Amino acid sequence: MLSKVRALLRKAEDRAATEEEARAFLAKATELMAKYGIEQAMLHDLDAPAGPVDKVVGVHPPYAKEMRRLLSWIAEAMRCRSVYPGGKANRHRVHLFGHEGDIQAVEVLFASLRLQMLDGADRADRAHRPVGEDARAYKRSWMLGFIREVTDRVRAAQEAARTEAEHEQKAAQGTERAGRSVALVLADRSALVEARLNDRYPKLGKARPTKFKGTGYWQGRVDGRRADIGGPTVVPEPRSEQLIG
Template identity: 30%
Template sequence: MTEIDPNLLGRIKGYLAKAEHPNTTEIEAETFRAHAYRLMAKHGIERAQLAAAGQLNDPIESFAIPINGKYQPERAALAGVVAYAKRCRALQWADEGTTWIMLVGFRSDLDAVKLLFPSLDLQILSGAAKVTKKPGISINSARKSYMIGFYSSLSEKLDAADDAAAKDNPTIGGKPTDVALRDRRQAVEEEFARLYPHTKPVSSGRVRDSDAYSAGRAAGARADVGGTSRVGAGGGRRSIGR
């Protein structure tokens, strides 16, 4: 079996759906999201354990995610944050109004990114829509600043979830969990470099509204969840690094 266990998948989707329900309070939403992210972190380590024991086929694969609509660079950066936190690499490029994110990682880690990113994408867009701007700052700039703040705090939360899961599962295949996960990340880095040897990282977007940025940071922290880059107008392919 190589897919996410249906029972686990149902629990994670249930938590995320409850978090996104309009009748759910912010405090309740934080709790539901925290449960979902912890389950995903635990699941990732368990899959790594099975793969190390030869009980699971968990190859390195690629998967493309299209991003359409507004604020594509900021949302692509969010995808990069989630990918890195799950030990994947991300490459992005623009094509006819769509930003594409090519993910490279172990199949079980890609599953986690594919499950988490849509929920986080909704959260960042919903929060940005409620932003109020400073005098002299455009609403577009305020919303982009909010998004930069949001995704900049996510990696810390996803790292914390992984650290907690690692403490509960101290070894993988006879190795300390942190060493085994580092080896998996290195394997992905090598495959990414083989597939895409001519990419280059770029900087994240510019913060123009410090209040909106701080609000985004706070919202990202409340999301309790994990690099960034922008795509040039020429459509060149660029890696999303941390």
């Protein structure tokens, strides 16, 4: 599955592809990952269930803070949890918690969206940044909008896959394929992930709301709709951004 996803992502990242082609390639990649993740969850529930794992992932400049946010929010949208470990030595690291297949899918999607975000920010800066506005501030605000939009889309793909799996399960009721409900299996897996995180970080602070100065946020949301998706602090659900005037 990951080989198929990587092939789709490479096509999406190809600058020779049209915007419509690129969007279709990554939408398909995201759909495959969502379906595969739920299928594996259900299969593992019927077999000997594998427990969650954790992995520290490094992010790299430029815009390492925004890359850290992109990775964390993708992880949250794909049934994983993430923590910023805290401290100067960990400022470019995210500690991911989840089931192995989900974490692998997160890393694959992050690698593609990182490239798309850097390229998109440069294009938006050239085309839309107001005269006199600081380029870095504009790009950072654009990236925040882009991250919000693409993670909303990833979450929607996950929800669609879950709904489809539930419909298929209802059709299989009364057969050996039915098993436990999709909702119950996913809830139990999430509880195991949460327990592993709490065991590793028993005392977590809350990340502060995101503040930004540039005017690129809404252009980032628009461009994100076109993107191809096929002291330790816990990363919150991406709910609020605050503009500094």
